[in-house]
Amino acid sequence: MSKETVTSTSQSQSQSQSQSASSTSGTGSSSLSSAGTVILDSNPTQDLATIPEVEELPKPWGRLWALEKGFWNFVLKRKEHFKSYSKKHCRIIREKGPGSTFVVFIEDHSSNGTFLNGQIIGKDRRLPLCNNAEIAINHELHKVFVFSDLTTDDQLNLPKEFRDKYIISKPLGSGVCGEVKLAFEKANCKKVAVKIVHKPKFAQLVSERGDAAAKCSTSNVATEVEILKKLDHPCIIKIEEVFDFEDSFYIVLDLMEGxxxxxxxxxxxxxxxxxxxxxxxxxxxxxxxxxxxxxxxxxxxxxxxxxxxxxxxxxxxxxxxxxxxxxxxxxxxxxxxxxxxxxxxxxxxxxxxxxxxxxxxxxxxxxxxxxxxxxxxxxxxxxxxxxxxxxxxxxxxxxxxxxxxxxxxxxxxxxxxxxxxxxxxxxxxxxxxxxxxxxxxxxxxxxxxxMDARTELMLPLSTTDQSSTGRKRPHEEDHPSNTKRPTLSLH
Missing domain, CATH: 1.10.510.10 (Transferase(Phosphotransferase) domain 1)
Structure with missing residues (x-):
């Protein structure tokens, strides 16, 4: 057989195979290349609708931590938030300040008083709301919230192991042996007190002042920790946890709010x-x-x-x-x-x-x-x-x-x-x-x-309206108009 005949026969077989494959492919088609690869031909594609842009949710810029049972923690995302306590009590506003900064204010709309860090705001007046500020209702001692500015980076200064578990808030006290701050446990929003002792500072103090400052030495802090671990009495402060870092102790204790x-x-x-x-x-x-x-x-x-x-x-x-x-x-x-x-x-x-x-x-x-x-x-x-x-x-x-x-x-x-x-x-x-x-x-x-009463954990985070319990608050008797426990809600 001549060379031309072989070529012709090969082409004929190829065409026959191609037609056979086409006839069994239904709406699509396929072919076999000389290398044996299957090539599929699809129908023309249809144009899809444009992918919608994902609406970016507002980022939280603040948080209200509840300081009293019956109140809820709130995450602040919108420009304005209202707090209801016997009708509309106060309003929290975030406004654009100089340059790219923002300023947060709290406005008092109540007749029985909203207090900021112990100072009465006054009806229809406003005051700047700063990080760790305390908000009280009806009485300067009736503290119900502490405000956390989530745009600040003060938590970044804390040791990572600690900040992974706790959020530090306002100072509670200080002395030559350390400082005590309010903190919240992230897992359940439980309030605790954290005693922070900076080792280098007090080692220097002991060195400079001698025996008079010996009580501030880190060994005394260790002694306090070891003693507290062994004690179990309702009228003795209880240690929750101890973080021993290279330059400081973080001692987590019961919070005594009085x-x-x-x-x-x-x-x-x-x-x-x-x-x-x-x-x-x-x-x-x-x-x-x-x-x-x-x-x-x-x-x-x-x-x-x-x-x-x-x-x-x-x-x-x-x-x-x-x-x-x-x-x-x-x-x-x-x-x-x-x-x-x-x-x-x-x-x-x-x-x-x-x-x-x-x-x-x-x-x-x-x-x-x-x-x-x-x-x-x-x-x-x-x-x-x-x-x-x-x-x-x-x-x-x-x-x-x-x-x-x-x-x-x-x-x-x-x-x-x-x-x-x-x-x-x-x-x-x-x-x-x-x-x-x-x-x-x-x-x-x-x-x-x-002494027998058990400390209740704070209620979980919520942004829904919640009614508070019927227990009368301290100092509520100072305001005769308060005949019943009002409702707290977020609008």
């Missing part, structure tokens, strides 16, 4: 006797627990007694164990430490000599009881005719008549027994609890209820 007992006493110029009894009973139980576990606090004072809330009758917790020492039954302490006004006589007389025992805490409790009932300290460096040291050593104090006119003799008697300069004759916590002034069954029942 602040320090010191501030309440100063604000009220002394407390009612019945209120004092309830709070002092809890202090005695807490210190008794410490002593039974061979722990002496050594720095008891109103600043280290924290209140759960702003209600008159509330739970207390003792805090700040940086000066505590775990003792054996017969151990004595020889370090001169503590706050001068609350030091026991044997601390001043026995430092560096015979030492002193946990009876020093009972003296400090006597000073606290005196301050709560009388509204002034029993010993003070402001008294000119006798220096502070001699006042304490001699037990020299006075019941000023106009300050103690409404205080019972039984209460005064307990003060005297706790402020006995002889530690061997001074009342112990057990003896104080058995004193006639403390034999009040109604008070004890109330204290038990406070």
């Amino acid at each position: 602040g320090e007992l010191f501030d309440r006493v100063v604000r009220s110029k002394g407390l009612k006797e019945q209120t004092t009894k309830l709070l002092f009973y809890q202090m005695l139980l807490a210190v008794q627990y410490l002593h039974e576990n061979n722990i002496t606090h050594r720095d008891l004072k109103p600043e280290n007694v924290l209140l759960a809330n702003n209600e008159e009758n509330c739970l207390i917790k003792i805090t700040d164990f940086g000066l505590s020492k775990i003792l054996g039954e017969t151990s004595l302490m020889k370090t001169l430490c503590g706050t001068p006004t609350y030091l026991a006589p044997e601390v001043l007389l026995g430092a560096g000599a015979g030492g002193y025992s946990k009876a020093v805490d009972c003296w400090s409790l006597g000073v606290i009881l005196f301050i709560c009932l009388g509204g002034y300290p029993p010993f003070s460096d402001q008294i000119k005719d006798m220096n502070l040291r001699d006042q304490i050593i001699n037990g020299h104090y006075k019941f000023i008549p106009q300050c103690w006119a409404n205080v019972s003799e039984a209460a005064k008697d307990l003060v005297k027994r706790l402020l006995n300069v002889d530690p061997n004759k001074r009342f112990t916590t057990k003896e104080a609890l058995n004193h006639s002034w403390m034999q009040d069954e109604d008070m004890k029942k109330k204290a038990k209820q406070l």
